[in-house]
Amino acid sequence: MFASMTKGAKQMIEYLNKTVGDEGKTFETIDFSSNYTLETVLICAYGIEVKVFEEPDSKFVQMGKKLLQPKPLEAFFFYVSMLYPKITKLLKIRFSNQGTSEQVFEMIKAAFDYRDKNNLESKDFLGNLAPLRAVFGEKSVLALAAAFFVDGQATTGLAMGGILYDLAKNPEVQQKLREELNEYFEKDKGQLSYESIQEMPYLDACFKESLRMQPVxxxxxxxxxxxxxxxxxxxxxxxxxxxxxxxxxxxxxxxxxxxxxxxxxxxxxxxxxxxxxxxxxxxxxxxxxxxxxxxxx
Structure with a gap:
């Protein structure tokens, strides 16, 4: 999984170099980071490889955007349901765009069907969920798999976009973090390891401070x-x-x-x-x- 995330990160860097370059340009951090988390979730969880940065108008990107940007009425129902949960069941209120939800379900069901038809086994998220369909039913497992799509792509994209924004506003913090990263890059001979990322104290502190100021x-x-x-x-x-x-x-x-x-x-x-x-x-x-x-x- 970490190797797949690293591969997606390299594609993200290539995209950034092409669009921003050395002269520097303004760009939307939420869209940028959400594209990365979308690509990561698709390959790590569902085994679907999509070059999101090369296909910015793909159906997967559009699905991600709709999840991140609900319509005003959808947002209103979401807040009402928090205050009056019984109304949610009574009126059958949905938390997300119905069309988008159905697309996510269809995507995951197609992945399950393809693996079943071709007798494929995988150690990813879907591979671990597959046996549970016989226990909890396909609908419940599909709902769980879809929830992972929302949490992994939307909320993680918001958190990542937030820290990029905060680092851009605070260059002295960015420089200090860069120094820590370079230290670990040197330690890992130019390629960061999963273990090194878990160790970085200042990186962890930057993420927490961003989530403190602007929680998802x-x-x-x-x-x-x-x-x-x-x-x-x-x-x-x-x-x-x-x-x-x-x-x-x-x-x-x-x-x-x-x-x-x-x-x-x-x-x-x-x-x-x-x-x-x-x-x-x-x-x-x-x-x-x-x-x-x-x-x-």
């Missing part, structure tokens, strides 16, 4: 599992009883940008996450929190 999700949705009484520590108002089954919204963006938890929150300071205590703070929820935290972490 502005809030988390939870459901209260047992009745709880919240008593304000400053006694500014009476205790609040939260009944079991009440939908709860955790405002991640507000918490991440609250000076009570992060000093100078409007400034991009990756160094804050180099501190051991801050690196493990419960107030950073870039990947959510608890047993249902994002596996993207």
């Amino acid at each position: 999700l502005g809030f988390l949705t939870k459901v209260c599992t047992k009745t709880y009484t919240y008593t304000p520590p400053d006694e500014s108002h009476p205790p609040i009883v939260i009944e079991k089954g009440t939908p709860i919204l955790l405002p991640i963006h507000a918490i991440h940008n609250d000076p009570q938890y992060f000093d100078e929150p409007s400034k991009y300071i990756p160094e804050r996450f180099m501190d051991k205590e801050m690196a493990n703070t419960k107030y950073f929820m870039g990947f959510g929190n608890g047993p249902r935290a994002c596996i993207g972490n």
Whole structure:
């Protein structure tokens, strides 16, 4: 999988050199990074090789864009469903564009059918899901495979686009990160290894700081599992009883940008996450929190 990601990264660099060149040009980081994550997900998860950077108008790119840019009405229904989940089932509200969802399902089903017909086995994501169809049914497995497409391409593309934007705005941080990368490039003799990427402390801090300032999700949705009484520590108002089954919204963006938890929150300071205590703070929820935290972490 790492080799496939590296191959996609090389194609991304070639594209960047052609479009931006030495003189430098302005480009949209979200579109750029989402193309890379799209290509990576297609080859690593589904075994579908598409040269996204060479075919910017392909159906796969259009699918990715529609997932990233929902229509206003779709976005409205999404937020309503967070507040009133029962309405979602009653009105059969969908979270994504129906046409795009069907395309993703068809793509994955075609990949399954091709492998079944040709008796092909693979160690990728689809290969691991294939035996589960007999246990959970094809529809459930297709839904899981489609969810991976959304999470792997859309949310990862947003996170990657965010850090590129932050690095462009903060050249001193970019230079410091570049120095760390060059150090590991030299250590790996010009080719970064998976292990080296996991080791880089400043790279990790830059990603966390970007996710702090602009989290992919502005809030988390939870459901209260047992009745709880919240008593304000400053006694500014009476205790609040939260009944079991009440939908709860955790405002991640507000918490991440609250000076009570992060000093100078409007400034991009990756160094804050180099501190051991801050690196493990419960107030950073870039990947959510608890047993249902994002596996993207």
